[in-house]
Amino acid sequence: MxxxxxxxxxxxxxxxxxxxxxxxxxxxxxxxxxxxxxxxxxxxxxxxxxxxxxxxxxxxxxxxxxxxxxxxxxxxxxxxxxxxxxxxxxxxxxxxxxxxxxxxxNTEKSIDDSELPKHGDNVVINEGTYKGLEAIFKASDGLERSILLIKLIEQQAELTIDNKNFKLK
Known part of the structure; x- marks a missing residue:
């Protein structure tokens, strides 16, 4: 000031x-x-x-x-x-x-593993191309990304996404 x-x-x-x-x-x-x-x-x-x-x-x-x-x-x-x-x-x-x-x-801090959902938890993607899509949390993929399972044309597909771009449903 x-x-x-x-x-x-x-x-x-x-x-x-x-x-x-x-x-x-x-x-x-x-x-x-x-x-x-x-x-x-x-x-x-x-x-x-x-x-x-x-x-x-x-x-x-x-x-x-x-x-x-x-x-x-x-x-x-x-x-x-x-x-x-x-x-x-x-x-x-x-x-x-x-x-x-x-x-x-206000820059977002990294999300640590204790804040991530558990395997099988339902999540909602809140950023990017898949915004609003429901998914299932599969696993953490390094420090900043996770693997989610999304349902596309009646089949599950893996999607790797930034941790800050989804939240627990």
């Missing part, structure tokens, strides 16, 4: 130094926002979740345009420069920053 006359500005950071810049800005008492997202990676057959920047090399800072020392901020470790149009520093609407924060805070 902005204080007083503060505005959000966009900073360009040196490659892969966004976190360093955020830390140094915090040490100066400057509010910053560095949006990251969780991304699944599979390396050598091992699945892991890694945090990656939503906007690589960019971060937002909240400053009072009348009192902030823009030169000191530009000289902060990890920061390359302010994003500008001509001689004007780029301001970012507070609504955009608050919506980004809200969206990232």
């Amino acid at each position: 902005l204080q007083g006359n503060n505005c959000w500005y966009l900073l360009y950071c040196k490659a892969r130094e966004e976190e360093r810049a955020v830390q140094h800005l915090q040490n100066q008492g400057i509010e910053s926002f560095y949006p990251v997202k969780s991304v699944e990676k599979i390396r050598k057959g091992v699945k892991s979740v890694k945090q990656e920047p939503l906007f690589p090399n960019y971060l937002f800072v909240s400053l009072d345009p009348d009192t902030a020392n823009f030169n000191a901020i530009r000289s902060t470790r990890g920061i390359s420069s302010f994003v500008r149009f001509g001689n004007t520093y780029t301001k970012v609407d507070e609504l955009i920053v608050s919506q980004l924060r809200l969206k990232l805070a």
Whole structure:
């Protein structure tokens, strides 16, 4: 939340130094926002979740345009420069920053196995092509997907689907 006359500005950071810049800005008492997202990676057959920047090399800072020392901020470790149009520093609407924060805070977490239905439970698919279709839970298929049995033309067929795309009936 902005204080007083503060505005959000966009900073360009040196490659892969966004976190360093955020830390140094915090040490100066400057509010910053560095949006990251969780991304699944599979390396050598091992699945892991890694945090990656939503906007690589960019971060937002909240400053009072009348009192902030823009030169000191530009000289902060990890920061390359302010994003500008001509001689004007780029301001970012507070609504955009608050919506980004809200969206990232509400990002759905992974569903763990204890939350999944049991073998044979009836479920309803709530997303995608098969939305509204009833199915039978067969088994978990890794960290994020499950195998469901759906009835198509009087026969059961297996369907692999994201765990968050179905719910218990």
